[in-house]
Amino acid sequence: MDFSSFNFETSLQEGLDAMGFEKPTPIQEKAIPEILAGKDLIACAQTGTGKTAAFILPILNKINKSGSQNLNTLILAPTRELAIQIDQQIQGFAYFLGISSIPIYGGGDGVVWEQQKRALETGAEIVVATPGRLIALLAGGKIKLDSLEHLILDEADRMMDMGFSDDILTIVNYLPKQRQTVMFSATMPPKIRQFSMKLLNKPEEISIAIGKTAEGVTQSMYSVYDTQKEELVRHILSQKAYEAVIIFASTKEKVKSLYKVLRKQFEIEAFHSDLEQIDREKIMSAFKNKSVKILIGTDIISRGIDVVGIELVINYDTPGDPEDYVHRVGRTARADKEGTAITFVNPKDQYKFDRIESLIGMQVEQMPLPDGFEAGPDYTRGAKSSKKSTGPSNKGGFNKKKQSPNKPRKGNLPPRRNSVDPQKDTQKQSKSPEQAQKAAKPAPKKESSPESPVTSKYGKRRNVIDPD
Template sequence: MSFINFNFEPSLQEGLDAMGFDRPTPIQEMAIPVIMQGKDLIACAQTGTGKTAAFVLPILNKISKSGSNKLNTLILAPTRELAIQIDQQIQGFSYFLGVSSVPIYGGGDGIVWEQQKKALETGAEIVVATPGRLIALLAGGKMDLSTLEHLVLDEADRMMDMGFSDDILKIVNYLPQKRQTVLFSATMPPKIRQFSMKFLHNPEEISLSIGKTAEGVTQSMYSVYDGQKEELVRHILSQKAYESVIIFASTKDKVKALYKVLRKEFDIEAFHSDLEQLEREKIMSNFKNKAVKILIGTDIISRGIDVVGIELIINYDTPSDPEDYVHRVGRTARADKEGEAITFVNPKDQHKFVRIESLIGMEITRNPMPEGFERGPEYLGEKAKSSGFSSGGDGKSKNKKKKKPGNKPAGEKRNSESGFKPRADFKNAPPAHKQEAPKQEAKKTEPSDTPKSETPSKYGQRKNVIDS
């Protein structure tokens, strides 16, 4: 099937042709006709399958056909990063349409707050918002939703996990009862289905590979003690000059600590909630442009990061929720590409890994520890559910590597004799300001919002209201 079969408006089809969009993905092929018919929809598909285009394209087509310049669509997303990504995709698809969109999300100062309110007053056909900031704008009477025709909830399961259920219901109460509502989710637990019935009307349902990982991902695991993880991640990163890697850790404190260690040897940046919004956007832009090779963060980057060409995902910590594993691994092997995912599993997390394999319906390859490393803990599989692991769970008593005769002192152990020296072209010393400047106390304010643009919009006829 080709996108031409959808009979989109010529200006929208021209944009797709310019972007190289030829054939729709399965979720697009199934969802676009339902949305074009005006029906409510619950759609479930694994991450990286093109869900955003599945709801954006038919909505843009309808706006283009009507010629209306009033607020037409509200898209709710769980995070700032996903809201920005959706808005950017709308910009690309609507290049020849002149349709405007505006991202609305929290974390900014008073100036950004005023920018967002002004953008809404100026007018935009599509608003992409996080629930918290939208609630604040609605409470202040800054939005007129009477002309709204479409409500889209993207990553609905994530919004539920983040506690946005009540906010979503409050927002729905502001909307016209006669509208089309579309809900997209990567997983479909019973709570999502029950929740959706509160505001969807006789929805069509589409489910594709719920809880499955992409076919192009090579998945494996190491059974390790915590004390072995740091050296093991160094070893993995040293085996190849990777162009794009994401490392997931369980907490932002662990992200910061691991970043301080790895930045001495590798081209790496840390991504966490303590960063200002401008810093987060700069890091993400550099990562997408391959100016930064390795990104380390928490599950804040497991959703809404659409970067094609990520070669390797390392789960430094086993995800607590099996569905989070699916989202993390979904960052690679996107758009029919191939990728690799490696998970470190310590004794106390083995039961979590059993649940992950159960969800994805496959056994993940067990890797032996590399030569020179001490043997890791025995992986018990199903037996781990009933095992107490009363000792050895943190692995603090275990050495990172076996000592060999003739090894250098501890401070020099990663030399040519060890066999684990990173490639020279993959090193990146920390910038001078990070070496010399005293670290300032973290601000207590939320990360800042969208920066003020100093150049005209590059999107031709598109009325990029934020740029003004």
């Protein structure tokens, strides 16, 4: 089918034709008719499949058809980057319709706050907001949602992980009960399904390739020690003049550290939560127009950026959540393009990568380390969690002469001594009767403390990206 099959309003269809939109993606093909019919919907599809257009297009069509000029639709997103991205796509589609939208997010200064309030006062049909900032505006009486007809929750799984469930319920209390609610998510854990029942009314369900990566992604992994990662990423980036690369690290401290090393050799920028909003927008703009070739950041950029032509994604650190891997890898091979994803797996993260392979339903090819690198750790599928990570003593784990795999690796810890040492045990002195009687008494029982409340991996109700 093509977009004309949806019978969109003439102005919207003409806009799609002008932008070169011909055939809808599978999620668009299934979701758009349900939204046009006014049904509540919970939709799940992998990243990079056109989910944003799947809810923007039918909403724009409904607003254009009704002629409404009041606040009609609220879209909630977990991060400011995603809110900005959605707003930009709305502006692109709505250019031919005269429909306006406003992004509402935290992290800016007082000037940004005033701009957002003035924009709300002038009116808009669509508001795209992060939960924290929206609650602040609602509490201050700066925004009224009485006329709202549509509530869209994008990246619902991410919002749940970030502890936004209470905030979302608070926002819903301000909304009319008679509304259409649509929830989009890249994954569908039980908590999302349970939460959806609180918000949606007899929803239709759509699931497309849950937990799968795009077919156009060539995935591989290296089994490495942490000391080898820095040299390996330099080696990979030196093999080709890449136009667009994203490197994911586990913490902003590691992002900053690796940025200082790589900027001496490559056109690279670091993207993290310590940057001011204006700086983050400048960096993202430079990356989109290819004046910056390489972007390094945390999972803050695994969702909410839609950059065409990302050739390579490098997981400098193995993501702790298998679903985060899907989102990271989803930055490349978007819209039926091709791309490459490489993951560095150290010994203590082997069990994490085993969980990733279970989620995506495939074994990722292990690549041999390049010539000149010392042998990496043995990779064992089904590995248990380990806190130890040993490796070569030299920084980078790089030698001119390749070490034979049969020789012991430098820096390995000596074999762990058996906790039961027969020779030492025979040398122990026998205890006196008084000592034996004292040792035989049972230790007093300690009172058990109540269990701590369950929190998400980001902490209870704390938005680490958007503190407002």
